[in-house]
Amino acid sequence: MDLRKIVSSVQNVSEAIASVINVDVTIVDHHLNRIAGTGCYKEQVGEKVDENSAFGFVLRQGESLIIENPRQHDICLQCENVGNCMEYAEVCCPIKVKDQIVGVIGLIAFEEEQKTAMIGNQKNLMEFLNKMADLISSKVIEQESTDQIKFLVKELETVLDSVDRGIIAVDGTGKIIHYNKRAIGLFKLSENEVCDRNIKDLLEEFDVNLLFKKSRQVKNRAFVYRGKGDGFRGVFDANPIRIGSENFGIVFTFSNISDVLGIINDMTTGTMIMKFDDIIGESQLFNEVKIQGEKAAQSSSTVLIQGESGTGKELFARAIHFHSQRCKKPFIPINCAAIPEQLLESELFGYEEGAFTGAKRGGKSGKFELANGGTIFLDEIGDMPLHLQTKLLRVLQEQVIEKVGGKDFIPIDARIIAATNKDLENRVLEGEFRQDLFYRINVIPLHIPPLRQRGEDLMILVSYLLNKCNEKLGKYIQEVHPGVFDVFMSYQWPGNVRELENTIEYAVNMCSGSIIMERDLPKRLSRRQTESKDESFRGITSIQELERKEMIKAIAYFGNTKQAITMAATALGIGRATLYRKLKIYGIKTVSK
Numbered sequence: 001m002d003l004r005k006i007v008s009s010v011q012n013v014s015e016a017i018a019s020v021i022n023v024d025v026t027i028v029d030h031h032l033n034r035i036a037g038t039g040c041y042k043e044q045v046g047e048k049v050d051e052n053s054a055f056g057f058v059l060r061q062g063e064s065l066i067i068e069n070p071r072q073h074d075i076c077l078q079c080e081n082v083g084n085c086m087e088y089a090e091v092c093c094p095i096k097v098k099d100q101i102v103g104v105i106g107l108i109a110f111e112e113e114q115k116t117a118m119i120g121n122q123k124n125l126m127e128f129l130n131k132m133a134d135l136i137s138s139k140v141i142e143q144e145s146t147d148q149i150k151f152l153v154k155e156l157e158t159v160l161d162s163v164d165r166g167i168i169a170v171d172g173t174g175k176i177i178h179y180n181k182r183a184i185g186l187f188k189l190s191e192n193e194v195c196d197r198n199i200k201d202l203l204e205e206f207d208v209n210l211l212f213k214k215s216r217q218v219k220n221r222a223f224v225y226r227g228k229g230d231g232f233r234g235v236f237d238a239n240p241i242r243i244g245s246e247n248f249g250i251v252f253t254f255s256n257i258s259d260v261l262g263i264i265n266d267m268t269t270g271t272m273i274m275k276f277d278d279i280i281g282e283s284q285l286f287n288e289v290k291i292q293g294e295k296a297a298q299s300s301s302t303v304l305i306q307g308e309s310g311t312g313k314e315l316f317a318r319a320i321h322f323h324s325q326r327c328k329k330p331f332i333p334i335n336c337a338a339i340p341e342q343l344l345e346s347e348l349f350g351y352e353e354g355a356f357t358g359a360k361r362g363g364k365s366g367k368f369e370l371a372n373g374g375t376i377f378l379d380e381i382g383d384m385p386l387h388l389q390t391k392l393l394r395v396l397q398e399q400v401i402e403k404v405g406g407k408d409f410i411p412i413d414a415r416i417i418a419a420t421n422k423d424l425e426n427r428v429l430e431g432e433f434r435q436d437l438f439y440r441i442n443v444i445p446l447h448i449p450p451l452r453q454r455g456e457d458l459m460i461l462v463s464y465l466l467n468k469c470n471e472k473l474g475k476y477i478q479e480v481h482p483g484v485f486d487v488f489m490s491y492q493w494p495g496n497v498r499e500l501e502n503t504i505e506y507a508v509n510m511c512s513g514s515i516i517m518e519r520d521l522p523k524r525l526s527r528r529q530t531e532s533k534d535e536s537f538r539g540i541t542s543i544q545e546l547e548r549k550e551m552i553k554a555i556a557y558f559g560n561t562k563q564a565i566t567m568a569a570t571a572l573g574i575g576r577a578t579l580y581r582k583l584k585i586y587g588i589k590t591v592s593k
């Protein structure tokens, strides 16, 4: 508690005392700084008073003191000013705030007449001085509470401004009375504008009156703020301000939907950051794909990654995303084959409240919305149902999505990387995949070669996966026996790297020494070796299958128009009618004759 905070009040009090009792007055604070004074003391304000003076004594003792005989009094003998002292008498009274001494009021007589009046009227004088000290004390307390309120307000403002949701408090009519910085940032309002606004201006499509009437808490309500052309989609909570049974207003908290979705992504998708250097393989064939992938990362065009199951298509998709300019934004994978057909649409595009029985209150955002600004990875796109292919084509063409049961089109900026282990061209010919969509997604095609075609990579992958498994299982297997490599090289690896990974993990578990031997391998691998001869027989393709494949190739090359069929027939060396007949037999879809 500091008298210096109320110096002007203290000076006023000292002048009032001086004019009532006609002596000089001076007041010091608890550090013995003179903070107010009349007469000769006025010029000494700001100076320090000697701690051995009567003021110092009263500050230490906390009791009033009257000195009738300056320069002879015991206290005066200690004072450094005793030689220059001109006083006739002195009265000092402590100023206390809640038992704490915060200063001293001193009255000084410089004439005999003043001294007589002071000494003669001691009792009344002391009472008067105590009242003046109380007055100063109450001013200090008042100042302290004002400071405390200012501090609380500042503290609250800082708390509100450090929340990354917009906060707006309104009175019972909806008029904005408090807000934080994030709120004016979200609604793009200036500080002057915001106080003239009513919450109804910001939540146009929402029945705010009902909210006031019902005075109920609301959580995560979706809304659209259209603003002056720079609106946003968001969610809000509303909490009524209730004291007793009376309502004083509502506190709203707002978030931009893309911020919310960003947090959901970070928390739920457990983004695995992947770089091209993390993808193992140095064979020429594989390196070429990596180079293509790196180039694809520099662009925002759609990529179609084709390759057998387990060849690393998702790894490539992730690496492309994390090498691209979108790397700080979400990477959202969705497996189109793993989600039941009736759910896939709402998973991809989201749904509005009430879109179907069982739809969640407030609706749901789809993967496209989650991927906004980033990349959506549509795995197993070859299994996407035809009606969704049509919707996807629209997203690609118009860059907007429409939620299930929704009325609005939501602009979306998500890069699409699709992958499939099916022969998509074949699916087009079979009428299972839209040709126009195929061309749209196949802008940058990447073909990941199967493991059996990259023998050089097998060795590096085995050593990489061995380390990985040792770490995972806490084992120290050092190497793989050369005989095991022979088995690996002659095996077809239908499950590619995923299968190799599982095989190594199995072998590491089975191995009791430090080298993986043939006996540690899963039985299917050694069985395959003995069966490989049978398999090479089985590898012989029938004439009919060859014929079918060549026809598919010709149609894929020349196209599926009437004119193209004639050209395809010529290239195949058969007549047009024969080609039509055979296409029908093989179930290859074409334009009608």
Ligand SMILES: Nc1ncnc2c1ncn2[C@@H]1O[C@H](COP(=O)(O)OP(=O)(O)OP(=O)(O)O)[C@@H](O)[C@H]1O
Residues within 6 Å of the ligand: 278, 279, 280, 281, 307, 308, 309, 310, 311, 312, 313, 314, 315, 316, 379, 420, 421, 497, 498, 501
């Ligand atoms: N070149 C590689 N280097 C390291 N690990 C790899 C490599 N290729 C694949 N893998 C591993 O193999 C597994 C399968 O990879 P991924 O899921 O990317 O394959 P995919 O082709 O997308 O498979 P699917 O077609 O079944 O979806 C993963 O555990 C992945 O880490």
